[in-house]
Amino acid sequence: MACIDLPAQARQIQGSHFRVVVTSEPTPIPLNAPFALEIRLCDARMAELSRLAAVDAWMPAHRHGMNYKTTLTKRDWGHYRAEGLLLHMPGEWEFVFDFAGPDKPERLTFRIDAQ
């Protein structure tokens, strides 16, 4: 799947065989308010389009995560929506995207400074 016309503020993470493109609703990601993520798997092979299993976020320096569990829904091939995220403290948060697979799982991450 190729991804075109991606929003300028989209965050891109390079995986082993595909890119993950993430946009938030609202943008930018708010502090201490619920938000959702739209997640697209780009340049992925067909077999990889259904592999996203979980989305989470945590604060490495604080050694804890969110107080909320994200729900992940598949909207289309290679297109997911994660809802129920809420970053309740300012500081560095790491978003974690876990991909399941028959051979080996893959974890992709990116960090933001939430203020």
Next chain:
Amino acid sequence: MKALVAAAGLLVSSAAGAVDFDATQTRRILGHGAWPPAQMQTQTADRTNRYSGNVDAIRLGAMLFGEPRLSGNGALSCQTCHRPEHGWSEPKARSEGLQRQDRNAPGLLNVRLQRWFGWDGANDSLWAAGIRPIVKDTEMGGSAAATAKLLREDAPLACLARRVEPAYAAMDDEAALVLAAKALAAFQETLSSPRTAFDEFRDALAANDRAGMARYPEAAQRGLALFTGRGQCGACHTGANFSNGEFHDTGLVFFLNDPDRKPGTPRRVDPGRHDGIAQLKAAANPFNLLGRYNDDPGGVASIPVRHVVQQHRNWGEFKVPSLRSLPATAPYMHDGSKATLRDVILHYSELDEDRLHSDGEAILKPLKLSEAEIADLQAFLESLSAPDDTAARYESLRREAAQCR
């Protein structure tokens, strides 16, 4: 917000007077305003409460707030523990309803800004939070039936209830209880704290008004520098209301100070947020925002309850209180165990790290403050308070409401 962030870059070391704030501190200070926040200026309605902002509901709520007939023994009202002259809290460490409670009555100023209600967040709306004390057998010991009867039979209350909801007399008891609770919430939404010396300083900082900044006492400026710097207090006490509205374990003693405990019985602990989530999400709870009484089903307000999950670290966590209008609400902490603001500051200065969860907040460290720093932090906290007129407005509302026939 963009303008403020842009301003932050220009305001490094700009505080006229005792303290220079760096760019990070400046950004953090600006984040504690403006006050009042837009949500309060525009009187944005709580969409989950169809009576939010309704003038007659506010009057009905004011009447009910001081109404002892809501209680089982006819002697207790919301006002018994939430006293207007004490920041809508009370001077007792732990409240006494029909039995002694395990917690201190939280103040109610600016309560509408919260996401979760009660020290354990067992409720996700202000109106649901009003139901719990009315019907709980150890608090007011009232009932839905008695509340419905009171609304039907007391002339001023019936008059107001009819104005709020013309068909209220046909409601079943539970729906009438929810009507009463939503009116109570509509009233409590009007309880807001005024602008303070800190707010004047913060706005002067945003405007780069050096003369305005200089009017803020130097001790408060030094305390603010600690608060936004080494103290890292703003990690939890965020935003204009100085609270992220969430829950943390801050290393208080787990065991309850329990003078009623019988010899030989085990000491009790307060599970805090752990139990709050269990109560919130209990299948038998019809009053959370997933239930039929939410007037905005599927709305934004119900996102947190749909996604909150109980975690091990929630044990012993309690809600981060606002820091506005603190002096009137002593004693402090969920168990009222700290008599003064100085005691609270000393707690964080001498924090017992061994007491904290291994999977809890990793940035909590003893601040090891000097006497001068303790005094400065106290001066800053006191600068977040100013006299308010909510007690007088409450009495005025009750007088107006009593005329309804």
